[in-house]
Amino acid sequence: MRTLYLHIGFHKTGSSSLQLALKRYAQQLKAMGFEFLGLGKKGNSSGAVEVFKRGERVYFQLNQRLDMLLASSTGERAIVSAEHLCFLHLRRDIEQVHTICSNYFDDIRVVIYLRRQDLQAVSFKKQSARGCALNMSSSSKLLGHSEGAFPRIDDNIKIYYDYFAKLQLWERVFGKASLTIRGFSSEALRGGDILSDFSTFLGGDLAIPHCRVNEGIGRKQFLLTHKLLELGVAESEIKKLKPAMAGDKTVLKPSRSAAVDFFMQFKQSNQQLNDHYLQHGSGLAFNDNFSSYPVRGNDRLCSQDLAAWVPELFSAGVQAPEGLRDTLLIGRIKALLAEKLKDAALAEELKGLAQCLASTAHIAQVREPWYRLLKGRKRSGR
Known part of the structure; x- marks a missing residue:
């Protein structure tokens, strides 16, 4: 048999x-x-x-x-x-x-x-930040490149x-x-x-030797790659920026509340999973201890990040670095406005600033080399 x-x-x-x-x-x-x-x-x-x-x-x-x-x-x-x-x-x-x-x-x-689910999602989304092209890997197709450690629920x-x-x-x-x-x-x-x-x-006396594959990436590579892919920056341009991203070893951590919220999206499924396949004392099939997450996460791009990282746009040789810089700044301003600031005057100032930057914001349309166009691109990856 x-x-x-x-x-x-x-x-x-x-x-x-x-x-x-x-x-x-x-x-x-x-x-x-x-x-x-x-x-x-x-x-x-x-x-x-x-x-x-x-x-x-x-x-x-x-x-x-x-x-x-x-x-x-x-x-x-x-x-x-x-x-x-x-x-x-x-x-x-x-x-x-x-x-x-x-x-x-x-x-x-x-x-x-x-x-x-929350632990898997963070790790899987980190994997999609290793690439340089939109919708090349399966993780890119499934999880997308929205801001934050967790994918949007769709x-x-x-x-x-x-x-x-x-x-x-x-x-x-x-x-x-x-x-x-x-x-x-x-x-x-x-x-x-x-x-x-x-x-x-x-079974038997099998003892397969350990072989660890390290696929970890730092916070900078995660945040900047996802943002560039979300904006539609060309693969060739992202590749120019990758070496500068790799040096950062800061661990990306979402907030505890964000992790709990994501996990609880699957509460009903996990309760059934617990009853039929994977029993755990939590009743949710998995350990429900979220103390490894900080109260305040670091999985959002902030102005201080841009201040530190924007100079690299100019030294990496990307096309139209000023336009990309202003596009990133507009994104940060819109994120602040989305938080519904209580100070109306400040909100108006931010809107005006975004309008000023809009005249110079630009994502360069980089053409693929002729030899790349002749090669068939794979439709699926890790």
Whole structure:
């Protein structure tokens, strides 16, 4: 009987570390009767899922690559890790996954790691700030680039973070006995980390060596990249500014109240998750301690930030730096006005200042080199 261990995410639960470790340990795994299959150089098979954005909606579609990957398998026990599979939220798509897997394997064991929504969202949005192009990565398409550590709540976000609804679909298609669900926290994981936990899940005396993938970014890169992408600044211009962003190691932290508000958007789903899959004393499937967040966050661009960072616009060689500077300043003024200042005279002064800057505010339209236009751009990324 052939067995498939199918790890489907979620994102930002140590998947990259797990995949790279499995890839590097593939020969040892093979000697122990496990065949690790991967589409990417680092062991990630998320390329089996296409991510599209049309208008404001994000869509996901399984392609032929999962079928091709499983067809190449020759072992009795195989492992596949593809966190993009957790994007799937329509029964027909999950049934398609089941059909493909069942064509090659008799026993399919689905492994899922879940991270508290606020913690996952901050980490996932940090990942989207690593890029330089709008809607290139899946995280950019899903989370957007609005101000703040958390994405705006829209239908895409509601669907993605409704863990219970997704698990219900996977259960109905694969059967509850086929699902292994873990909370992604040191206290919930066997051995305190995903590699130890996954090793014990496979059974025997497996001990996969640890392999940490550091994808962290600092506050400056987070705030400035998201703002530039939101404004529509060209990829080539953002790349010029990236080196100056990388030096900042300040940790980005949203406020405690913002974290609680985001988490509680999924209260009903988490209560059901707690009752059916992931029991916790909080009744919400996860630890409800938010003390790691400060009372006042630092996840908003402020005037002091612009004062420190604007000079780099002029030294980095971007086109029309004065126009970009004034565009950033107008954005900050509008943010202040949105707070409904009690001082009417001050509000009028700010409006006047924004009007003055509007005459010089400008985002340069940088053309792509001819050779870039000839190359097909990938539609999906991490």
